[in-house]
Amino acid sequence: MGIRVTSEIKPLKKVLLHKPGEEIENLTPEYLERLLFDDIPFLEVAQKEHDAFAEILRNNGVEVVYLHELAAEVIADPQIKEQFINQFIDEAGVKSEAVRKDVYNYLMSFKTNEELVRKTMAGINKNELPAIEKKSLIDFVDDEYPFVTDPMPNLYFTRDPFASIGNGISLNKMYSVTRNRETIYADYIFKYHKEYKDTARLYNRDYDFHIEGGDILNLNEKTLAIGISQRTEAQAIEKIAERIFFETEGNQIETILAFNIPNSRAYMHLDTVFTQVDYDKFTIHPQIEGPLEIFELTKGEKGQVNLVQETMTLQEILSKHLKCDVKLIRCGGGDYVISQREQWNDGSNTLCIKPGEVVVYSRNYVTNKVLEEYGVKIHVMPSSELSRGRGGPRCMSMPLVRED
Known part of the structure; x- marks a missing residue:
């Protein structure tokens, strides 16, 4: 019952999806910018691709539930x-x-x-x-x-309106008015649904500062990573830290790592530039390797959050907190042209369903081959239309339960 997610890689048991619907066909060229889209997917094909995604998950022991249901x-x-x-x-x-x-x-x-x-x-x-x-x-x-x-065409990216953190959630205040309306469904589910109504809220949609789920990564039960990005403000991270360290019970998080990443659509969320695929492996956009400005937030005395600023490479900070020698797998194999092309189609955005096993887009074939060379098992899903929304398999999924 409820939420239990303390990792990006432990076996996925239950996940929330949204199969795209009529909202996609209500996109028109003149209103794409207003609705945060770059293109108009072909709905019939997008739905078939999404069904294939759900089937991969079910075939690997994952229970799939849908937002509208x-x-x-x-x-x-x-x-x-x-x-x-x-x-x-x-x-x-x-x-x-x-x-x-x-x-x-x-x-x-x-x-x-x-x-x-x-x-x-x-x-x-x-x-x-x-x-x-x-x-x-x-x-x-x-x-x-x-x-x-207005239609809500971004809803099939279920990662963003709320984020599972341990046994609680961050119910997010989204960056744009267009997407902030999406969080009404999670608001009602976590208020009234018999399975989820007792879930702790570590952030709420009526708070002042915006934050989105694509910027939140559960590195392990003790370490949470959050991106300071185009769509997540630093003040929101401080609020989550206060809630985790001083105002809620039941979580084990000791450190929050705030990654200061470029404020642009190309680096929209932290998970668009790196995702974890195994205990010691991450897919990354080559341009995020650093050195990076990182802030370590920990529990202090008298209700104060301790803050330490560091400048480290991505490999150094991940190795330090995961206590292993982390390997970074570059999108496109590090080739500039290929990485730029496949990053546009979220080559670094994978959904890990168990350690060393991920769901990937078919169109990122160079990155997929590199993953296999690193010993990662890939489940390839069709992606010609879903990718037009600028989000990958991780973006399209919100884990509700992972094994401990």
Whole structure:
């Protein structure tokens, strides 16, 4: 029951996924930037690729659960359902009272809760609602924009809205308004779902500073790594440290390593530039080797977090805290052109399902060959369309349980 994740590599037992749906087909070229996409995936193929991903996991003993199914189970309670719909409308920014009423009635009209949840994810087009007589200024604003509520195409990257840390979670305040709405589903699951409602929250979506799950790596039961990146602020890491060291029980974390990585889309999250594939092996983007600015946060006295600044290479800091000689496996084998190409398609972003065994994208064939040369077993998934969202197998998965 609940969350238990103290490692990036221990055998994966249960994972949360989101199969992309109609929200992908609500992407249009003029609104790609608003919705944080670079391209429009072909949904039919993307869904087949995602099914292949889920099947690889199931064939290797992993229980797969889906975000929309957990959310639908929560809103089986009529009171929670009404609360959810009203909160969804608020967070979608629907201002007009007439439109709010129509959206509410529309969502209440769905025959199943799974269909309702899927529709909130897909976005509501204006042509799905009855024609509304414009009565106030707000009814005329954004008249040309096609959606009453925006689609959430990034949802299939389940790594980001919340992150499993030990037996707790960081329920994240996302970098952009577009993605911050995604965390409503986890909010309800961790408030009301019978399996997850007692899970400790190490961070909450209404805190002041943004943080995303792709920046959070459980190196082992005692060491947590978090990236200070384009999408995670230093103040959020300090807040998590205070919660872990002084305000919650049951975790074993003694050190939090804050990696200061470039603030750019190319280094969007820490897990886009390195992921762990075995006890002593990591895939990396060659340009992240360092030396890096790293901050070690530990528990101090009188409720204070101790902070030590260091400048070390990635290999040095990982070897120090994992207490072994870490090997770094360069994306593209270190070749500049190949690494740049395969890094664009998340060649360094792998999902480890057990030590030395990972799921990878088929299109990163050079990096995949190098992994095999290092003795890593790979499970290759199709990736022509899913990769257009700029995220790899780790990005598309949120472990809920790993073996101790």
